[in-house]
Amino acid sequence: MSATETPAPPAVAIMRAEHVTKQFGGLVAVNEVSFDVPQHSIVSLIGPNGAGKTTLFNILTGLYRPTEGRILLGERDITHARPDQITKHGVARTFQNIRLFGAMTAVENVMVGHHARMRAGLFGSIFRPPWVRREERETRERARELLAYVGLREPVFERLAAQLPYGDQRRVEIARALASEPRMLLLDEPTAGMNPQESQALTEFMRAMRDDLKLTILLIEHDMKVVMGVSERVTVLDYGRKIAEGEPAVVRADPAVIEAYLGKQDS
Amino acid sequence: MSELRAQLLEWRAAVTRRLPPWWSRGLAGLLIVFGIILPFLFPSSGGFLNATIIAVAYAVMSLGLNVVVGFAGLLDLGYVAFYALGAYSLGWFGSGFFFKAQVHVGVSPVASTLPGIHLNFVLILIAAALICAGAGAVIGLPTLRLRGDYIAIVTLAFGEIIGVLAVNGQSIHVGSGMTLTAGNLGISAVDSPYFPGIGSFGLLDLRPWYWLIFAVLLIVLFVNLRLRDSRLGRAWVALREDEVAAVSMGIPLVKTKLLAYAIGAAFGGMSGAFFGTYYTVVNAAQFQFGFSIFILAMVIIGGLGSIWGAVVGGLALGYINNYLIPDVLNNIPSKLGFNFQLTAVEFGIFGFLLVIMMVLRPQGLIPERRRQLELTAEIAAADAQLAEVPGIAGGGT
């Protein structure tokens, strides 16, 4: 857990899941999961492969509708909200397998991330009154700022996303998510494919994002070092059920968690 | 082979670098000027000008379909429906077909005395655009959750249904003895465009027709260019590339897709209205499935998603279909000893062109700007990726 900070007393939960269940035919992917994410915290969601973590993410972001249960964002019930509405309400995400728009440049990808915050409609796009032109300009500048913020350099900005190296693509994805001005960021295995130095850099970056941008971060992770290093709270899933939750050190020692992983811990 | 290509691309890049920054605008301006003076270079009632007019109208259609298939990635195989609805808009609002009505807005003195609904052509263009936009949204609605090939089939089915309605419309009564369409006989005696000061367009002098459709082309082109580089245009490409990621980034799926269908349809309708008045008849036999494929071929051959590609594709196929094959090359088979005309194998030629294009150059004659970047950056990227070992120093170069 972050060494120098004592967590504030009961923080407001920015997102809460209540008895969320997701069934696909006969398979119960997520089983009565309840948890909440305190505001401005960094929470990790861990569990063995197939535990239902990404499914839960998809439910939280509106791609799946839960079979039972509900999801609250602040005071708002977003259980039945569409993904684009959820983004508008301030939740952004990245994907386990990078899903950039290959036919667009890095800058354009990030500009798309800003879609929900822009107002130019059909006629605005056609006639381009001054306010639309300003909006475009500002969106483009903001996109470039975000790309720089995530650590990319100028020459990369106008490259097609499909041509960027893997590490750059991950960064673009984060920049794109940030472009929607979220309150909460969901990162699905952000350190996949990274070596220890990169993972460390990303860990620090997550803290920086949280502090600079007043974000709350929920991440799925397999890299235990990252999990231990960055999380204030860890939630553990196994076979769709929540089996443990709490501070990283506590969770790590929990026998149920150890058993779930059957000694296959990464570290 | 790829070395040759790399060499060509480098030369092209070198040349492009030398040109002043406004070169593409200058070129576009030059083309527009050429387009305007074109009728003066050819006989005003000749086959070539006729073919050009039709080719330009096809280019407008092609631009419309390019929005749906090219920008938004929705495979619409029923585009003929919008040709039909556009043409019928003209038939309904620019002729004596609804003979019980007496509506006259901005038409020639002669037309003002005739029964029926007679609106100025510009109003008909707007009506056609609106009707088709609505129809496009309706047709698109059932396809929103479907995958690519199913979208193709549903839109195709709609296109066929519209065709059936066009034929059977002569038995669908809309009140006071009037019917919806005139079936295969067609609505004839449609108005020619009329502008105060210029008068009615006649059939001998084709030049006003040309300038009219050229103006429509410029307008549609302008709208396309603006949309492509806008928030909406990016949203379309995002949906096309990865629907899940796009909606997760805040793009509303239904609204964005329906807008693509509607806008694409509106352009088709405008061109359809023009065809209706240019051909002076609107009959059901004009609206066959083959037409949808014809327009699709223009978009594909020109370059899917590319605006200039759509224009080039439309012009090229329009010329081939209406000039090259019937007027110029028609006799070649007989000269070679076969006893058929080239027009008889037109279908087959198009089919062959489609196959060749897809196998050899699927990105089309003028690839979409973004794909073009892809091609030129190919070499650089290949090098970069060879040097890149995943996981090391993830920062950009």
Added chain:
Amino acid sequence: METTTISASPVAAITRPLAAVRRSVGRWGLIAALAALPIYYGITDLTNGYPAGVVAGHAVIHHDLSKLGFNFAEGLSNGAIWALIAIGYTLVYGIIELINFAHGDVFMIGSFTAVGLWGTLGLGLTTGALGLVGGLLVTLVITMIVTGSLNVLIERVAYRPLRGAPKLAALITAVGFSFILQNVGLLWRGGSPQSVNDLIRSQQPVFTIGGVPILRGYILALAVMIPLVFALTWFINQTRAGRAMRATAQDPEAARLMGVNVNATISLTFLLGGMLAGAAGLVYALYETNVWYFQGFKAGLIAFTAAVMGGIGNVRGAVLGGLIIGVIQSLADSRLGPQWTEAVVFGYLIAIMVLRPRGLLGEETREAG
């Protein structure tokens, strides 16, 4: 399977209830929608009756189900032809997820080839029964070989090079080939429907069931379809090659890793589909007694609707779908008038695509993305 959820918005007013309707429609809902037409007309036939000719200046009204029976008899026979073609669509789609647009035109080439062979073999209206049967069997075999090979050729030339390309490219090539084949037909036998010898007297009734005459053509269609479908089903389920087809349809990569020659399996699929289309072509020529270069396009759309209705990728579904479409067509033809039939069939297609894309017997399909 990703579903997006709907919330308040004007469009949602349409799409939310639509999604709810969709979920509740299910298989029985689809069956009900399909059965509605025959049930409705059966009831009106019994109660209001239907005109069946004129006697002494007065129209004769019957109150029985024999007109409906006729619709079924004609429908199932036509449907048998569509079923054979639909199988080709469904097999190809199941294995490479591509709508073989040219398939209907392969059927047309089958008809043309069959008719051409009749001339070569000297089959005519005066040929004796034994010679006729023998000649037709030879025609069947040769036609099936021709169309099977044609389908394989199309796959090699048009689809295989584009296997890695976006689906749109392959679809376009398919359309291109469709046009090429249509043009071949056009040059071969001209632009108008051409009538051919009624070799088996297809309109002659053989016997009557409950007032419904069973024509020779009906028996022919079913007599060709049923054995071929059984043979195909046996092949797919009981032979190694058939197993390879099923494996490749489920997961080409895994099949390849297990040692299946995926390319050969795909070619085999096209071969079988093409052969069945050829058989359908021969039956069509004998039954309808005319051929037309454009018949493939029409038949193709109808057969594809059948394949989708039954459940794409599913052979039994294709057969079921074909038979059902045939009956719907017959009902529309005789009750609404043939000028509306196409609209009715396509209306059903759209309804199925919207409400239950997996059709009657298909598995859950991936819908978006």
